[in-house]
Amino acid sequence: MRNPAIRNWVIGAGTPVLLLIIWWFLSADSTDPFFPPLETILVRFQELWLFEHFQSDVLLSLGNLFLGFAMAAVAGVALGFATALVPPVRWMIDPLIHFLRGIPPVALVPIFISLIGFGTQMRVTSIALAALFPTMIATVDGIRSVSNDLLDVAKVYRFSRKERVVNVLLPAAMPQIFSGLQVSLQVAFIVMIASEMLGSSQGIGAMTLLAQQSFMTADMWAGILLLGVIGFLVNVLFSLLKRKVLSWYIGSRRMARAA
Amino acid sequence: MSVRQAPSLPIPNRKSTMAQQPETRISATTPRLDVAHLAKTYGSGEKSHTVIEDLTFTVDAGEVVCIVGPSGVGKTTLLKCLAGLHPASSGRAAIDGRTISGPPPEMALVFQDYNRSLMPWLTVRKNLILPLRHLKLPAAELKERCDSALAAVGLSHAHNQYPWQLSGGMQQRVAIARALAYRPEILIMDEPFASVDAQTRFDLEDLCLKIRKDFNMTILVVTHDIDEAVYLADRVVVLGSRPARVLKVVDVDLPAPRDQITTRSLPEFARQRTEVLSLIKRPA
């Protein structure tokens, strides 16, 4: 324990374990219908998600999430570039974009249900559309904040337009694009759950809400647990990707801080 | 870390850029760089702000000219006009008689904010290669240019590092190496040695004189260091504020192979620097 690194590691790993143990023992004999024993929750978790509904619900939800997010990412970056580089386009759609962005994404779900129905199509569309704006706006901001010095370098060395976009603007805006994508991913996850809760009988969100509405609290807890784990894992995966793509940025930030 | 390992001939050939340009183009009477009654005003209307008003001087081919002047006088602005980044508001800047209207291909510029002019997502080598891409050089020449430019600034070992992994002085040298790898005929540098230590600075100053000699490059350097200006230059342009104007162009008559220790201890050196110094010290 004398070594601070080891001590910190022990504290870091120990606290969550301790919390879980406390939860386990405090809830062990619980008869409160809303707070079932952790053991029951874990048993139901395993029964519900690991086999029975894995394909029909878990994979379905995740598939929608990734499809919607991917569409939003591609469209968001493309629209962001178009908006930032072609001023008339920017002037034309800026107010609309800002207005649409002001709408809580979940509030759009009822509208999509009424327009497209309730199937997978609706869910993916809701996810894609709601997740579009953060990426798009971050892309525009990223491009606009590319330092003039870099653009001057590009001019002095007479880069072509394509070189300027590919070799200067895109990498320089990448950190902001990625923070936009991260927000988009969060939004996509929220809308995934909301679209299932509002308009579907399949998916993790639907199952969890259903469990709540039929007072199967252990099932509901299991659903919450699964959603929490998915939210966490998706974020971790994204962070890994980000760390890979933006290693230069993270490194330079760390360097600037340490200096 | 030190520049002293630089090979004897850092930039052995520049045929690819030279070949495209006939040697005859420079007549004896046209100066290489000609700044005539140049004026530059930022903004327009109410908010306009005249930084340069009626600036005139010339730089001959193969000359090293230093520009000194107080901070904020407009030195960087002047260089940006010369590099074709800002249009002049009136008057003109010309290369070989051609008015500069966009970045001239035979010129390279080392920016004052070296750390903001390097692409942080590229390694040192890739930073050097980036401006060369559209020259469509063979891979071997690309490599050779990078290697010799990095060797010239003493950074051969750092070619795979990212700029932000280097110290300020090393970043500065990368920016200089990028300009060298481009093999310009005219090299313009904005306070290029501001953040390097004394020893490296001496080495870079000597490198500067060496490339001038080896390639007959025309070099224009902005500096705050009067000793450096006198040591480097054939002529020193002293600017006064504001708006910027030429206080005097001081001709430096120091013997040709200059040396950090002997040249700087010449009485003539002391006289020249005192002249520039008193121009600067005199209330503008």
Added chain:
Amino acid sequence: MSVRQAPSLPIPNRKSTMAQQPETRISATTPRLDVAHLAKTYGSGEKSHTVIEDLTFTVDAGEVVCIVGPSGVGKTTLLKCLAGLHPASSGRAAIDGRTISGPPPEMALVFQDYNRSLMPWLTVRKNLILPLRHLKLPAAELKERCDSALAAVGLSHAHNQYPWQLSGGMQQRVAIARALAYRPEILIMDEPFASVDAQTRFDLEDLCLKIRKDFNMTILVVTHDIDEAVYLADRVVVLGSRPARVLKVVDVDLPAPRDQITTRSLPEFARQRTEVLSLIKRPA
């Protein structure tokens, strides 16, 4: 913008700090600052990295000592040890014989990263006041200290501006003014004039000599500029790398009221600077 408007006596009295300390404390034999066999290692175990190993020199009361040495040799590290910010790994640094174990109250430090050492959310005046708050001075004295310190660096007009509204050189001068307002007995500065233009630099150098004379302040300056070191110092400590050690302590024998133009053109000046220069140029 210029320093020349500084009043003749920028810091007229320093009774409040002086009063707490008896004048007798400095004996003729104890140096003001005593660095003996100082070593500093960053990190521990595998990753440890010895920057300074066995450094010894002294600074007498009222002396100006300059430290020169290549970049990264450990000059800033040394100053941080003296300021009590880092503990020494072995050896010791002492003030008047007392080993330094925390920031000594009679010392002020001007950081190399001046722009990061000023609080951007405070105006210039509030930046100056910040370190004085816990001295519980009367409002009038607070004001007087700020005003005279700002006047000394020629920034009286800027007291209500934010640091980032000022140029780099002006920020540097704010950092110096903050140290002056603190009225230290020992002033330590890390490359304090690196980003000011030549003219302001001269003025600040002269300011430095003036406060030494007026208040018998002990001053330690790290600089990259050898001319500056020779011009300012009573003694120049030349550091070699690595780990950092003292190559030589050069005694500067230049006549007392120094002047930018006459002193710098003395043959003795040229000799001294050549001596330091050749120490630096010599492969370490």
Added chain:
Amino acid sequence: GGSGPAAAPAADGTTTLKVGTIGIGSDAGIRLAADKGYFKEQGLNVEISVIANPPAGIAAAQSGQIDLTYTPSIPLLNALSQNVPLKIIAAADGYKDGASEGTDLLRVDDTGLLVQQGSTINRPKDLEGKSVSVPARKAQLEVTVSKLVKDDGGDPAKVNWMVLDPSSALQSLNSGRVDAASLVAPFTSKAAAEGNRLLASPGVEFFEQGAIGLWVAGANTVKSKEKALQGFRAAIYKANAYANAHVDEAQQLSAEITKTDLDVVKSGAVNYWPEDVRIEDIERANKNLAELGFLSEPVKLPADVIFGK
């Protein structure tokens, strides 16, 4: 939560009861009780708020956020099966005794299973493999339609259930996105008016008779506000009787509550407001749920599950 400060009668002797409803036509009963001053007669001040769905209401009642909530018997049984302590205070809506023997079930049952006019679905068994909309999973309409399918010899597990709010369900039925829609008033009559065909009336066929919609309170409220709940029951039953006797007036209110045209309301089922809750009616639903597999076994109803019995 708990039984808050409203437990003690206010200075003027009235007790405040917070009641949650889901805003359907049969709310006319409680609205009449309020409008006609029946609550005031009992020394009650009833605050009605709209909740999203019965389970939410149950949760709110259980935690003491509200005193009473409307719920059909099925969510109640679900909650009771998970040991949520609840008591039935009074009947809110239901079917007349013998209602299921009637001929025009559309006139008695406010729920309906509808298909397009030309649909090939002609009997509940045909629903196998088809998509059927329900307002919520495992709730009243899915349960009741499941029973229809099962009784007709089909397998409810083969039905493709879709969760849709009623208006979307009606729209989806019209556009053919679902094969059948299970709806509640006033959407049943709207759907019929738009040319769809009533396949079955699942509610009345499942419950047959007696109270379906119930006013339910949490066990804590029952303990702390026993007097007030007695008053509430009396007032509700008085209002229920009035509503049954003055159907036109009640339908007028229903139209207001559901923001529907009076004609649409009148063309649909006539609500019935029972004046008693019988344990056997609840037990019947309980047994059916277990048989259909919605409950693993019938809930052991506490002896005092119906307040005051």
Added chain:
Amino acid sequence: MKASIRPYAFSALGIAGALVIWQVLAVAKAAGNALPSATEVFATLATILGTGTFWSALGATLAIALLALAMAALAGVVLGLLIGSFESVRYATLAVLEFLKPVPPIVILPLAVLVLGPTAEMALFLVVFGCLLPIVMQTVDGVQGTDPVARDTARSYGMGQGEILARVVLPSAMPYIGTAMRVAAPAALVVTVVAGLLGGGPGLGQSIYQAQAAGDYASLYALVIVLGVLGLLFQGATRLAERRVLHWHESYREVVR
């Protein structure tokens, strides 16, 4: 002059174009009767604005969002300073915070509804849950990101721990806190709406749910438009507040030089 008008002309064109496309699609019944026309929606909006229920729903939404935001901000900054200042606290909370950070409040909505019911308290709880962690994490980052040179400066002038925390660490964490608030404020609105829409809590979310369930599409669109405007106001207000507090920060400096 001409150049500065052009952007507005294009913006107007964009808005007008969108409205026209909407109207044409609606009139052509491109999406059945689920897409009300723009004129119909704005007429409905005008009627809705005249009703008391709308204003009380709006009031409830605003009250919940703002109250929860204030609570989250206060608690978040205090917790963040605590966690950021003590290494052992930071390590102890790291894993839990990192796990909870990407979990949006909608995940625990079923639990909140179950325990608290469809109430304002439930909405409040969800909003605080949703806004607290980002504020805590950002504050911790801010404390960590305090420039060591600024800290050393304070130390070298003999300032004490408490003084450094209040006068150096907190101000330099302010930009981070500002960023967190800029994210949290619209999020507070979103979560309030979600709590109403999915959890039955009071406010505009519930109104939207009711409009949807009743098939009242014109009201649905009108309410969504109201939310859009509200979202813009929230964003604008936080930006304004941030600009006032952080006028000294790089991103808000008015360039003087």
